[in-house]
Amino acid sequence: METSKVKQLQDFGQSIWLDFLDRHLIVSGQLKEYIENDGLRGLTSNPAIFEKAISGSADYDEQIRTLAAAYQDNEAIFYNLAVTDIQNAADVFGPTFAKGADGYVSLEVSPRLAHDTNRTIKQSVELWKKVNRENVMIKIPATPEGLPAIRKTIGEGLNINITLLFSLDRYEQVTDAYLSGLEDRVAAGQPIDHIASVASFFLSRIDVLVDPVLETKGHPEMKGEVAIACAKQAYQIYKRVFSSDRFKKLQVNGAMPQRVLWASTGTKDPSFPDTKYVEALIGPETINTIPPETLDAYRDHGRPASRLEHDLDSAGQTLVQLKKIGIDLAEIGAQLEKEGIEKFNKPYDQLLQAIEEKKSSIATAAS
Template identity: 45%
Template sequence: MNDRLKALSDAGVSIWLDDLSRARLTSGNLARKIADDSVSGVTTNPTIFAAALTNGADYAEQLKSLGDEIDVDHAIKQLCSADVRNACDLFADVFTASNGYDGRVSIEVAPTLANNTGATIAQAAELHELVGRENVLIKIPATKPGLPAIRQTIADGISVNVTLIFSQERYREVMDAYLSGLEAADAAGKDLSTIHSVASFFVSRVDAEVDKRLALVGRDDLKSKTAIANALVAYGAFADVFGSDRFKALAAKGANVQRPLWASTGTKDPTLPDTLYVTDLVADGVVNTMPEKTMDAFGDHGEVGPSIVGKSAEGKAVLEQVSAAGVDLPAVFEVLENEGVEKFRRLVERTRYVGGEGDCFRQLIRETMRE
């Protein structure tokens, strides 16, 4: 057992791995991380599955089982959901021991649906059925059209990982969608204790965008402070909402808090400490989903920082300084959300070209059928 990662887990931070592939499952790598690195969940996204599918041989056997006439999108959905289902099974004991808070594996609705509420709701239900495991989380982006989809999916009794959250304002809308969904589920007679959710608040991308703008106005003294400050303010919003009478009424009926999840926690600036967005975001009950590189770095030399509870005012003061320096934070958050959706959308389109230039996923399917 890695002592540093265990110390982080003992401080109340759920350590989730931001990666999944067929090879990670079949090699026993993920099982070892559960046993040795205190990993208690997995998140995925289109980038992760695009990378996984480059190893076409790992998926050849399942492709053959799908039959001779395969739609590419259907094939990708089947392959990815199988990985998520098998990962869910690996985490079954963690899921049971934590009463559903951990042992979770996320699968994301197609980012091409990010601005289509009805289609997002439909695909969330489809993916939930396709994976067929209680510990799956359906990932829905926190776009404006995504908010009612989040509410309805929760109302339908499906657990959700809300992704691509960058601002406190949008985060509060996400929490409202969750509570509204719980209220609707309660009115429909559903067992609220079975519904779980995390809210994925993105971190390093904020510094990457803001630091470029700070450099333009000659304020390098504020460099790499915005992301942590933004997360502190977000955690304060979480404490407000889930300490409210509105949530207490739901909690009395068995409802669970929607836990904050720190996403995008690998540092993008090589001059920063490689464990910055882990060490400085410790609080009992949060989730930190890490790329393997970040997890390994923390396991090697990471330190558990002080709790961020009660530090919202400190974060707000930093954000005010950044704004006063001339950085339009609302514009930053809008750019990041749009870029996030567009990046994933392009990856979905390119997933058919998984082996490099000219190597089409459709061709991989055809070759597999001929073997």
Template identity: 50%
Template sequence: MTDPAAANPLQQLNALGQGVWLDFVDRRYLTEGGLKTLVAQDGVTGVTSNPAIFEKAMGRSDNYDGDMRALLAARDVSPLELYETLAVEDIQRAADELREVYDRLEGRDGYVSLEVSPYLADDTQGTIAEARRLWAAVDRPNLMIKVPGTPAGAPAIRQLITEGINVNVTLLFSVAAYETVADAYVAGLEARAAEGKPVDQVASVASFFLSRIDSVMDARIDALPGTQAADLKGKIAIANAKRAYARYQRLIASDRWQALARRGAMPQRLLWASTGTKNPDYSDVLYVEELAGPDTVNTMPPATLEAFRDHGVIRPALTEGIDAAEAVLDRADALGLDLEGATEELARDGVAQFVSAFDDLLGAVGRKRTALLA
């Protein structure tokens, strides 16, 4: 008899060495066993959240109304306090449902991520303080605090890792930015080891964004005269990710990393984010199939996860075609498409979008609060 798990492409990603995470959190989904089912049937090993996800969950549904009403009946709380109380409860529930995965894999996976306020993206000390506060509030070892990979975020990441707080570095678009935060992770572990503290239970992922890069670069390709670069469309984000993975492989082979590995340190895995395909001309599983490979994570919105379960094809694509990927990036550079400038712009826009989503979230929660109090 055929093992159903062996035929499930999501389970096959796990067998290849890639963690499958769900980019979605919702109270009803948790209470009705949605996450538990994905863990059992599809091998899902993690969950990510962000302000936009919480805005949809809290502001555009009635899933939280009963809990909001109960909180407001007990005491008057601000929209921010209301959101944070409910978000922390959701993250705790998700972490508890993934605790078996975390324990079974000895801390190598099984994490849930919660974001620091995007208002603090350029505030190192504010980010550190908020991360400590959220870490204490959730109080789960399989929590990751999401910190943007901005210039101000890198020193915060180093400090948080030194303190033993797990970090999901978010909003990475460029290889240079990835190398900066990878160095911050290693430096944090080295500082922790120098203090005589264990490094074998501190974890981090570096979230590298994909579809947004192609959206920008495809528009630049379309603006070129003729069709001289049409064959590059839909390829630049994947090539950029493969270059980042090559840098990861170089790092973990270094003497510097091997010294930490001998102490049991876990590498900071690259996490592929923004994997929902935005261009309808492309495969709906493009950013999963083309970046399947070991020691990585792919966090998928529900629609992408379901699509990959249905018709995803597995091959170790991440370690294939490295020379071809470099050729894609060299051509893009020769044509003046300015990937570096695009990624800098995307990083700024990413922070701005999360700030806007957080504004929308607090506005929606505030309107709910007013209606419930009335």
């Protein structure tokens, strides 16, 4: 039997995580099959994923009925539902985690807290304790308010997945927050050899925003190139930061590099290949988190090969050219961050409403 093309990516040092979670995935055995057949090595979730899972099936109704008797607050009900799924998924990935480096499952703090440092820290610690699994990661957005929360929670010994990361400048700040958190912990005499973190760089949304501007400015040849150029540059930053003397001092105490994770890798533009953001960014010590349809596409017609450091000069020229024609990536990043928070807040609100409707439906059926 031929090895899955998805599984072959491990030969190039890349881990594939699934950007999807619902209860059926776990109880049907599909997640275990992905791990065994495709070499899947982790999983991420977000409010939009949970909204589809909970509102789109009856799989959660029985637990909602039980929780509704104990909690008035729909947010509390949601996080109990989510924690159950995260715990079960983490248990499925237990053998992967035991082998080292991977096997992590991510749960996001409320998108409503994106600009609230203290409440983000509080909820991160609460969720970490509630899930109670070594291979969970708590997702914190890379907002200005999120950066000190990242440092603090790393200092508290949590595994953190930094999300909604769109710009190279902000990525530099994220690596500093991670290293600072580790340094804080070492200074407090606490161990750091168990702490894992990833920096999730969102890609396709960059091209969705930039490509129409490139068309308007008369540079259609650059369409679909900017996100990949940013990712390649981010990887060079990763290599520099995690080979620095600053990191080497932490490495003596067992510190792990904060790997870059390519997120938002499903192709949004139908004129692009459906494996575009997988093929171009295969490289060592990286993660690509992909939705099920992209995983299926790559299994079918992927072309595994290390390409992340190919054409670095061309990628650099793309970013220089972008600046010359008046496109500011820092401004693009700020806009995408704002839109990203809104895109998670909307399904989060819909999710809480769906729980309210299910509670009402359950109560009506019982009367």
